[in-house]
Each structure stands twice: as C-alpha cells, then as structure tokens.
Amino acid sequence: MTENQDRARDDGPSFERLGLRPELLGALAALGYEEPTPIQEEAIPPLAEGRDLLGQAATGTGKTAAFALPVLQRLTAHRAERAPVALILVPTRELAVQVSEALHRYGRELGARVLPVYGGAPIGRQLRSLESGVDVVVATPGRALDLVQRGSLQLGDVATVVLDEADEMLDMGFAEDLEAILDETPETRQTVLFSATMPRRLDALARRHLRDPVRITIAREKAPAGEAPRVRQTAYVVPRAAKPAALGRILDIEAPAAAIVFCRTREEVDSLTETLNGRGYRAEALHGGMSQEQRDRVMARLRGGTADLLVATDVAARGLDIEQLTHVVNYDVPSAPESYVHRIGRVGRAGREGVAITLAEPREHRMLKTIERVAGAPISVQTVPTVADLRARRLDLTRAALRESLLGDDLARFRVVVETLADEFDLMEVALAAVKLAHEAGGGADDEEDIPQVTFRADSGRRPEARGSARGDGPRARRSSGGPAARLFVGAGREAGIRPGDLVGAITGETGLTGRDIGAIEIHQRFALVEVPENAADEVIRALKSTMIKGRKATIRRDNARTP
Incomplete structure (x- = not known):
C-alpha cells in the first residue's frame, strides 16, 4: 500500500478504504472523485460482500455510485457470456440513461457492457444488443417485462437486482411488473432497494423479496448551525386566477439560471408554457403526451442554454438530472408530501444552493403544513412581490450591468459622445438619460398588473369533508x-x-x-x-x-x- 493510501486511511473516508478494485479506483480518480458520500461509505462494503440492502436516501446523496460501484466490483472483467449478471430497474427512461452513463464511466477499464432498456426507443437495437451480450441491463419495468416475455432478456444468471427510486415505480403503477420481473430472477440473487421515501406498501415489497437486508437511512445533508439551508424553501399565497402573473413576477425577482415549474396536468403545462413565452420567457413544455424525440429536443435546449424554464408534469420530469438547475417551482401545492420531497431534491445538490418555491392558494394552509412536517424543514410564507419590489429589482440589475461596464476598458470610444452632450447638458442629466436607455433596453418596462395580496384563510386548518374514494362510499x-x-x-x-x-x-x-x-x-x-x-x-x-x-x-x- 502506498504512503498516500496509508494517509487516506488515517485522515478520513476515501474510496481506497472501501476495498474497491484498482480499475474502479482509477476511474474515480480520473473523474475527480476524492472521497465517498455518506451513503456510499455505508452501502458499498456490504453490497460488495453480496448482502441485500434497503436504503432510504434523497436524490443527490450519491446513491447511483453507491450501487453501481459494488455491481462492477463483483463483475468479471471482460466477460464473454451473453446473459446479464445485473439488472437495475428505474422509473424513467431519463434515469435509465443517466445510470447507464455512470456505469460506463466507472466500468470502462473492466470492459463492462451496459445496456439501457426503455420504451420510446427502437426495440430492434435493444434486441440486437442483448443478442450480442451484455453484463448490466438498466431498464424501466414495462420494457424489461416486455423483453422478458419475448424471451430476449434472460434473467437466469442475474446475481444482483437493484430497484432504484422504488417508491416512484410503485406510484407509477409498476408494482405487478416488478413482482413478475423478480419472479424471473434466481432466488439466490442479491436484492438492493433504494427509495427517497418508505411508504407502507414499499416496506411490504422489501419484506417479501429482501433477505436479512442491511438497512441504511441517509438524510439530505443539513447545513451547519448558523448557516442557511442549501435549499431555500418559500411559499407565496396567491389566488388561483393570479398565478400566471405572480409566477412571472417571482421569476423576475429570483432570476433563476434554470428552473423546473411543476404542474398537475398536461393541459396546464401547455397553457402555462404558452403564457410564459408570451411574457418573454424562454420556456419549454415536457409531459407524457410527447414523443421521446420531442423530449430529447426539449432537454437539449435546456442543457444548451437556449431555454431556461422547463414546465413539466411529475411523471415527465422523473429521473431528470439538470446540472445548472437552481430553482424548482410548484405551480400548485403537491397533493402528496412525498412528491414535494422528490421535487425539491433536484436542487441543492453537490454542495450547490437551490431554491424551492410553492404557489399556494389561501385554502391550502393545512396541506402546506403537512408538507413542511414531512420535508423536515421550514417553508417561509411570503406575499407576492409588489410592483415596487419588481422596479427595485430591475434597477438593481441595471446598476449591476452598468458597474460591470464601468469596470471594463472599452469605454474610450464613447467619450466623444459624452463630451459633446456635456457642452449642452449637465453631466448628471446625461448620466440619467444613459441609465434610462440601458434600463429600458434590458427589459425594464414596469409591470403594472395588480396582484391581490392575500393570506391563508382562517378556517383553512379544518379537516376537509370527504368526497369519495376508490371504493365508493355511496x-x-x-x-x-x-x-x-x-x-x-x-x-x-x-x-x-x-x-x-x-x-x-x-x-x-x-x-x-x-x-x-x-x-x-x-x-x-x-x-x-x-x-x-x-x-x-x-x-x-x-x-x-x-x-x-x-x-x-x-x-x-x-x-x-x-x-x-
């Protein structure tokens, strides 16, 4: 062992301490990974030993590497057999692609053959890849079951099954598909289950399929005492009819680098996207009614910087990982606290700060309190920015732009203009006129739309009257x-x-x-x-x-x- 490895053992957590093979350590070093996250440090050793594991961890805690590295650790390098030895099930095609890319990066020196399998892509290409031979299949449950029933995906040699974001898969109605797929794998397999939340039905699934699992719970890293949390959570009380205008004003104040705005329905996504674009924002819609080609184009625009707002439904946005994302906006208060937890987990990752904004109607106080309790962090309730707030913000932006220009060195060519005007006008008046032009050129026109300032209703804490259920109550x-x-x-x-x-x-x-x-x-x-x-x-x-x-x-x- 080298002197550096000895020092790493003494000084704190490192990937060397986890016993990973040299090929994986080399890949991690090349990627710039220096030390494991808490979930990686706890999960990798038992998984590398073949233990079953039940892990509860939020998005952004490093769980992909926590299960991907042990899968590769146990993989025979440059194996020639065709049937896969590992199956990773994920809720969405986007997450399937992301997990596959991570496995490719980590396992390149091992010659790992990784195949993402999901609906919306040509099945012929996936069939040919399976026929040629793969080591790890990363799949959505629907397409995986389809390939199993065709006889193209053979699971008899699978040694490890990973269910990633298992609660999301159950929410999407994949419970029976998961059961059918697990029934096709050997009883001796290693089973790994990761989830951000642990509802009762997921615990029941774990009890049926995991054997004496190691249990790990990793909360999202908390800010040190005296510091603000990495995700600033804010709610604005807004009447339903005023939501589009309020959202525009809040976005002007916040000025996100990139944001996801979550809506409940496809119709609302399309309508709000059109409204935002009409107000001058660069917004793209994403929902389940779009083809994979359309979804790919939308994501390319967002990642390429030609769009900065993504308006989406929960189903369409599951599994997305957007590096430049700074804000998540709940256009409606989520009906389930778990949905809120998943949504805000997309920002404040890898040490970056993020903002979660919720537009709440006056009657939704109780729902917001429930979410606050489940999320385990305070949600600051504020009123919508006023026209005066917006004017002040826009002036701040103009001031910042002018200051940046003053600090530059390319102003000399404009001196003759100022000197000529100074012969006729006071220098202060010249400056004021220049600032006015710069302000208006930067979109500084005043928004005079009236947005009512409202608060939560006094009776909004009452228990709502039951209005039916899946069973029907008369x-x-x-x-x-x-x-x-x-x-x-x-x-x-x-x-x-x-x-x-x-x-x-x-x-x-x-x-x-x-x-x-x-x-x-x-x-x-x-x-x-x-x-x-x-x-x-x-x-x-x-x-x-x-x-x-x-x-x-x-x-x-x-x-x-x-x-x-």
Whole structure:
C-alpha cells in the first residue's frame, strides 16, 4: 500500500478504504472523485460482500455510485457470456440513461457492457444488443417485462437486482411488473432497494423479496448551525386566477439560471408554457403526451442554454438530472408530501444552493403544513412581490450591468459622445438619460398588473369533508364540491390485471384530481367503470387516452348509463 493510501486511511473516508478494485479506483480518480458520500461509505462494503440492502436516501446523496460501484466490483472483467449478471430497474427512461452513463464511466477499464432498456426507443437495437451480450441491463419495468416475455432478456444468471427510486415505480403503477420481473430472477440473487421515501406498501415489497437486508437511512445533508439551508424553501399565497402573473413576477425577482415549474396536468403545462413565452420567457413544455424525440429536443435546449424554464408534469420530469438547475417551482401545492420531497431534491445538490418555491392558494394552509412536517424543514410564507419590489429589482440589475461596464476598458470610444452632450447638458442629466436607455433596453418596462395580496384563510386548518374514494362510499361520496358525477368506461379489466389503485393512480397522475374526487370503481372481467366529477370528465378522458394503464392503451369513453 502506498504512503498516500496509508494517509487516506488515517485522515478520513476515501474510496481506497472501501476495498474497491484498482480499475474502479482509477476511474474515480480520473473523474475527480476524492472521497465517498455518506451513503456510499455505508452501502458499498456490504453490497460488495453480496448482502441485500434497503436504503432510504434523497436524490443527490450519491446513491447511483453507491450501487453501481459494488455491481462492477463483483463483475468479471471482460466477460464473454451473453446473459446479464445485473439488472437495475428505474422509473424513467431519463434515469435509465443517466445510470447507464455512470456505469460506463466507472466500468470502462473492466470492459463492462451496459445496456439501457426503455420504451420510446427502437426495440430492434435493444434486441440486437442483448443478442450480442451484455453484463448490466438498466431498464424501466414495462420494457424489461416486455423483453422478458419475448424471451430476449434472460434473467437466469442475474446475481444482483437493484430497484432504484422504488417508491416512484410503485406510484407509477409498476408494482405487478416488478413482482413478475423478480419472479424471473434466481432466488439466490442479491436484492438492493433504494427509495427517497418508505411508504407502507414499499416496506411490504422489501419484506417479501429482501433477505436479512442491511438497512441504511441517509438524510439530505443539513447545513451547519448558523448557516442557511442549501435549499431555500418559500411559499407565496396567491389566488388561483393570479398565478400566471405572480409566477412571472417571482421569476423576475429570483432570476433563476434554470428552473423546473411543476404542474398537475398536461393541459396546464401547455397553457402555462404558452403564457410564459408570451411574457418573454424562454420556456419549454415536457409531459407524457410527447414523443421521446420531442423530449430529447426539449432537454437539449435546456442543457444548451437556449431555454431556461422547463414546465413539466411529475411523471415527465422523473429521473431528470439538470446540472445548472437552481430553482424548482410548484405551480400548485403537491397533493402528496412525498412528491414535494422528490421535487425539491433536484436542487441543492453537490454542495450547490437551490431554491424551492410553492404557489399556494389561501385554502391550502393545512396541506402546506403537512408538507413542511414531512420535508423536515421550514417553508417561509411570503406575499407576492409588489410592483415596487419588481422596479427595485430591475434597477438593481441595471446598476449591476452598468458597474460591470464601468469596470471594463472599452469605454474610450464613447467619450466623444459624452463630451459633446456635456457642452449642452449637465453631466448628471446625461448620466440619467444613459441609465434610462440601458434600463429600458434590458427589459425594464414596469409591470403594472395588480396582484391581490392575500393570506391563508382562517378556517383553512379544518379537516376537509370527504368526497369519495376508490371504493365508493355511496351517492354523496360521488360528488366533488356537491356537483354531479360522470361514469366512465375503461376498456380493460381483471383480465388485463387492472385494479382500482391502477385507475386512481392513472387519473390523479395525469389530471388535477385527487383520490377524494374519484367515486365508485367497478372492475369487470374485460372492462372497468369509474366515477369522476362531471366537470372533469372530458379532461380525464383526454388524459387517459394518451397514457398507459398497466402498460397498455385502453379505450376510454363515457358510459351510456349516466349516474343520477
């Protein structure tokens, strides 16, 4: 062992202390990684020994390397066999690509053959790669199960299965797909499960498939005492109708380098994107109704700096890792605290500071308090910036631009203009006119739009009246805000493995409805019936027609028999 390695053992954590093979240490050194994160330090040794592991860790804690390095540690270098020895399941295609790229970087000297497998990409190319032979498959559950059923993805030699962001996969309705895939792998496999949250059903999945697992919980790193947290969390109380104007004003004040604005539905994404672009922002939409080619173009514009706002649904944005991201905006208060945790986990990473902003309506005080408790950090409630605030901010930007120009050395060619004007006007007046022109050229026109200053309602802490569930609680439960309900026909039933939770998840994931808004659900052999608020029925039909339920398209229409 070298003197440097001895010193590393004495001075603190290092990758050498984790017993990683020389090829991996060389790759990490070339990438500039000097010491492991807490989750890497705790997870890598037991995983390298073949232990099962259940890890709870937020996005940005370094968990990809925590499972990728042990997978490569146990891999035979330059192996010739065709069947994979490791399977990593992730919720989205974007995350599949990111994990695959990390494995390629770490395992280059080992000759690791890594294949990302996901929907939206030509399946022929993936089939040819599997036929040629791979070591590690990184896949979304739907495409992985498709390839297993085709007989193209052979899992008999798999020694390690990793479920990354397992809670997200369950939220997306992949529970049965995960069970079917795990059933195809050897019982002797090593099983690794990572998740940002640990809901009850995920714990049940872990108990069924993990054997005596090592349990690790890594919280997001807290700022030292006396320092501000890395993610500044703020909420603005805004009436629904004023949200577009309020968002524009907040973005002007914050001036993010890049931001994701989360919306509940595809329609809201498209509408808000159009509004923001009309106000002069460079915004791009991202939702489940877009093709992979369209999604790739959007991400290229964002990463290339030709766009600085991404307006997206939760489903579309899962797995995205945008290095220059500084702000996350919740255009609506998330219906589930876990969604909020996932969203804000995208900023404040790798030591960088981030900002999380939520636009809350006056009635949403209780929801915000619940989120604050689950997130474990205070959310500062503020009023929307006023026109005076915006003017002051824009003047600050003008002042900064002028100061930067004054510190430069290219002003001499303008001296003759100033000297000529000084013969006719006072120098202060000349300066004021120049500042006015610079201010207006920089987009400094005043925004006079009136945005009401509101606060949370005094009664917003009351428990909301129940308005229905997936089981249906009688006629009263079938109404949202006292209105009528519509019954929808879904052309898939028990034969396709459809369960009430699948329909509830599909509807709430693609529309602005919550589980309480959904009434009775009937699952028949080849079809299902579900009750939704009449005023949201058309939106639900449009959303479900362009999404997958249990991995398949289904006919969606109004049922002929209307509810009373």
